[in-house]
Amino acid sequence: MSYSSTKEQVVEYLKKATRSMNIDQLSGFTTINISKLLNLSRSLTSQYLNELVKDEKVIKISSRPVYYFDRMELEKKYHIEIKQFDFLNMSELLQTLQSGDTQLQDFQKAIGNEGSLHYCISQMKSALFYPDGGLPVLLYGEKGCGKSFLVNLIYEFCINHDLLSRQAPFIKMKIFRNDDMEYYKKELFGYFDKKENIVKKGKLEEASGGILFIQDIGNLNEDCQEKLAEYISTGKFTRSNDDSVMIDSSARIIFASMEDPRDILTQSMILNMPVICNIPSWISRNEDERKAFIIKFFKEEQERLDIPIYVSEKMLVLLMNYDFANNINELKKYIKTICANAYAENGGQERLDVFMYHLPIQLLDDIRVNKINQEDDNMIRIDAIEKNEGSNKIMMMWEQFLQVYEDNKTSFKKYLEEGQKIVRYYYDILIYQESYLDERLSAIEKIVLDILGAIKKSRNIILPINCGYVLTRMILTSQKNNSSFRQWEQDNRDVIKECLATMKQNMMNEYILSELILKQIQTHLDIRLSDMNRIFLMMNINLYNKDIHAQDTIGIILSHGYSTASSIADAANSLLSTYIFEAIDMPLDTPIQEVSKKLDAFISDNRHIKNIILLVDMGSLEEIGTMIADSVNVGVINNISTSLALNIGTKILQHYELEDILQIACEEAQCRYKVLSVAKKEKAIVFTNDAGLVVSEKLSRLFKDSLPKDIDLKMIEYDYDELLKNGSEDMLFKKYDVVLMIKPYNLKIQNVSSVTLEEIMNFKDIDKVNHVLLPYLDESEIEEFDQCLLKNFSMQSVMENLTILNAPKLLDYVSDAISALQHIMKQKFQSKTIVGIYIHICFLVERLVTKTALDKYKDLNGFIERHQDFIENVNRSFDTMLTHYNVKLPISEIAYLYEYIEHDNIKGGGEDEF
Known part of the structure; x- marks a missing residue:
């Protein structure tokens, strides 16, 4: 193994370990443990670690023992820039980390920055980092969904990343519908005041070197939009009443709109607006994000009133699921009113209790709440909700499962003991110490408990009710925290698979039962649970059932090929919703003795199996049954297929005798054929x-x-x-x-x-x-x-890439020509076809210049007879462009252009997809 690859192992290990670090358990960050885990010499590991510290990639704690952490992962975890790379002790590092824990920067402050806003923010960053002053950005979404807040974060982001100076102007301008457009034109572009004989600068000029934020851009008239499009395209503009002087400005422009931009912007604006971000409404945010907003606004009121706030659980659930007309802004306003109502009747108490009846009258009327019994309502301190989230505890439980597995790879018994201690410890926390603000909890809990009850009865096993409670909470939490849980499982996928494979090898009966439970949950709830859920279930089953008696007949599929047997077994097990078939895949050159050894190992690990049905793909494998017939009852059937496996699996579940299964399956098996000749493409x-x-x-x-x-x-x-x-x-x-x-x-x-x-x-x-x-x-x-x-x-x-002509100049000519054609035809082309027309005409001009114009068109004479007016209109509209390039437009090219216009008319009527 090369120097670079072994050093990279150290880097990857530190990244993963730092990402899930627990301050109370730091043994995995020492040189000696890192060297053991990676099977490297201690001296080489120490050399790598110190080189990484020197490269400012790793943080070193010079205590006894010495600890090492990945710098980037710490910065991400604690939202802080770490400029010191060698600390005397852990206390010094923790002090640094805690000082930055709440110092979120720019987009980190946006709730949902790693969730519903993740793609929007990545688009914004791409636009802001784009060369030559970036690209304009348009944010559109319902009123009160947070557009203005995001624009403030854009400004902060630009300063933090040296895209703007700290003194850069940040100018906001709101456009009201039906106002005097001449006023807005002057405000934007400035004008020459003839009375005072001076120039009055506009917002665009004042914002040079900074950001101009224009709200409700769709309320601007077409003239103003065209002038803005010209500025975006060229970086220059003219004053509202003086077209003779071009003015430069380096202002970045951010637009906002409550309407779909396709319905409100001119074609030129659309063409110059590559980054359009749709900001989600309040109700379309995920549950975690909605809860985070509620907590944030209650905390703001708690700080303002200087009194701890306790909120009723019912109110939190109601607020999380209420569709506010004005989105986040309206939520914030209502929370202020709620706290004011509660404070007015507080009477000098040391805490502020907020109940359902403190809701504003508009909300009470809307939800038809009349008599509310406050005594049966659980009160939660607003500060405590985030600190003790069940999702964090579940992830901590999972992490500890994996940690004890890695610490006890040489002793499965020890791993099982430590794992079951973790199960007992987290039962109490997850059931009794956590609040679950989800109205689905009771309904899902009932389904899960019913499933576990049925399996307990049919399989004669013990599963405590607590197992169902915790499993329900794991289901809910993983569904609501999809992104974070998926990321964690992705980061740990190798060790999870290894751990599950080891458990399956040592706990086949528990594996079979866990498969049955998870299949039932998927059938009833349409939720596919992860391997970590299976690990949890297997731990529970083993904890309460030390001697499980599973089914005594099983099928083993033997087939030549690298995954043939596995594919058939997986399909059959999935369709039967239980684990009936084991698979042994055989490369073509596999010796029969090797297959026999695998069968013996399987039998040895599954002592409860009395009957084995071998399903083989060739007659030559039939004799393999004789090698194991002394230890179990063996039946062999050849010409295996998925349908045959399903037939046999069904009869195993129905407890047919071994010989009856084989006889009936052979009688029912039928072959059909059809000729197919399709090569893989x-x-x-x-x-x-x-x-x-x-x-x-x-x-x-x-x-x-x-x-x-x-x-x-x-x-x-x-x-x-x-x-x-x-x-x-x-x-x-x-x-x-x-x-x-x-x-x-x-x-x-x-x-x-x-x-x-x-x-x-x-x-x-x-x-x-x-x-x-x-x-x-x-x-x-x-x-x-x-x-x-x-x-x-x-x-x-x-x-620029597709034409040999000067692209900016060509686009200007094309824009003018299309505008003229629309004017002559008294028709406004749909925005979705405008881009297509632009591209077609640009290519058309190049073909004319290079003398490669299209000279063929079906029924050209018929086109000339039917569309003489269109031909004349095109020639008039394109006259300036054609004169500049010294070319003439063939009728065949005009006919192709007509197809775009005709397509526009056919597709008309509000189906604009641009």
Whole structure:
């Protein structure tokens, strides 16, 4: 093993250990324990650790013993920048960490920054870091959902990351509907005051070097929006009453809107707005985030009133599930009113008790609350809710399971003893010391207890009611904390699998019963529980049942191939909702003696098994049964299939005798055939464009450049005319499994997942693209790909990469031409087709300049007869552009342009997808 790989092992171990560190258990952070765990020499481990300290990647505690922690993980965990890398003792480090624990910075302050706002914030960061002053950002969402708060965090983020100076201006401007638009035009762009003979600067100029935040951008008229679009595109603007002087400004612009931008912005604004973030409403936030907002606002009132607040559990549940019309702002207002009502009748008590009847009258009327009995309502101190969350305790329990497993790998008995101590310890905490503000608790608890009761009765085992209580809480908590629990399980996936495999090997009966319980829960609740839930269940089953008698007949599938037997066994066990079949996969060159040894080992580990049915794939394996027939009753059946396994498994569950199972299964087995000749096809993404193969090749290159690494997925550029002519019968689909096609609007291929170039440029249907890449990229790589795609497929970037002409100048000419055409036709094109028209015309101009114009069009004479007016309108609208490039527009090109306009008309009527 190389120097770099062993050193990397140390780095990865410290990252993982620091992420889940417990201040009271630091043995895993010493040189000697790290060297033992990684099987490295102590001197080499010490050398690596000190090199990492020198590189400022690891924090060293020079106590006895010496401890080492990963710096980045500590900074993330405690929200602080650590500038010291060598501490005298743990107290000194803890003092540093505690000083920064509450000092959250910029986006860390946003509730949901790792949940519902995670993607929005990653988009914002991409826009803010974009070269040459960043990209404009538009936030849209319902009133009171937190848009203004996020804009304040954007400003703070820019300062913290040196994108703006600390003295940078931060100017806010709100646009009211139906106000004087001339006033807003002057306010934005400034004007020359002829009476005073002076220039009055506008907000855009005043915000240079800083941020201009424009609220309710959709209330601006088209003229103002066009001037803003010009500034975004060029970085320059003219005053409201003087077009002769161009003015520079380096202001970053953030827009906010309560309406969908597709309904309120002009086409130019949409084209210049690559980053549009939809901020979720209050009720669409997850439960943890809604609870965090409630706690935050009650804590603010507690600090203002300087008295501890206790809140009724019923009120917390009600507030969490109430759909506030004005979202977070309205919640905050109601909590102020609630606390004011409670404080008014407090009478000098040392604590403030907040009950349901303190709700404002509007809420009481709305929820129809009349008589409320405060005596049966559990009161919770607002400070204590976050500190003792059951989710943290469950994760701590899981971490301790894994820790005792790793500490006792040489003694499974010791691991089991320590693990069961953990179960007993957390029973009391999770059942009696935790508050669960979830109205589903009782309903799910009843289902889980019913399932456990039925299995206890049918299998004659003991499972205490506490097991059902804790399992219910684990189900609820893991469902509400999906992101954090998934991340923890992902980080620990290897040791979890190893631990479960060891338990399965040593506790097969417990494994079988846990499988049955989890299958029943999945059937009744549609919730798939994790391997950690299985580990918990197996611990419980073993704790209360030291001598389990499971079913005495089992099937073992023997098949040649690396996973054939496993696939059949997994499918059959899943469909039967119980563990009936074990699998032994055999590479073709496996000696029969090796298979026999595996069978003997299985029998030795499962002494309760009396009957084994061997399901084999070849007659040559039939004799293997004779090698084990002395220890158990063995039956052998060949020509194994999933349907045969299901037939036999059903009869095992129905307690048929061994010989009857084999006889009846053979009689019922039938073979059917049909001729199929379909070769496995290579998966591919296809790029095609009506502008030609050269453009398709450039699109393919841009797409590949956006990928964070090479992937085993073929990228194909294909002829548009062939696809248009042949459709789904084209040879392309016979040769390749086309998982995604990037194509023009007017190309329709049935049963092929596709997106248009326009949709990619507007980041629409990106989930389709991401879904195709999921087998090849992990979540972080998908996020990196999305950010690169956002950059590489902006209008400016696409034009600069796909045309040989000066892109900014060409786009200006095209914009003017389309505006003129809309004016002449007295028709406003839909925004979703505007981008397509832009791209088509840009390619059209290049074809004219390079003398490669399309000269073929079906029924060209008929088009000329029917659409003479359209031909004249296009020539008039495009006159300036055509004169500049010294080209003439062929009728065939005008006909292709007409198809975009016709598509716009056909799709009209409020179906704008742009």
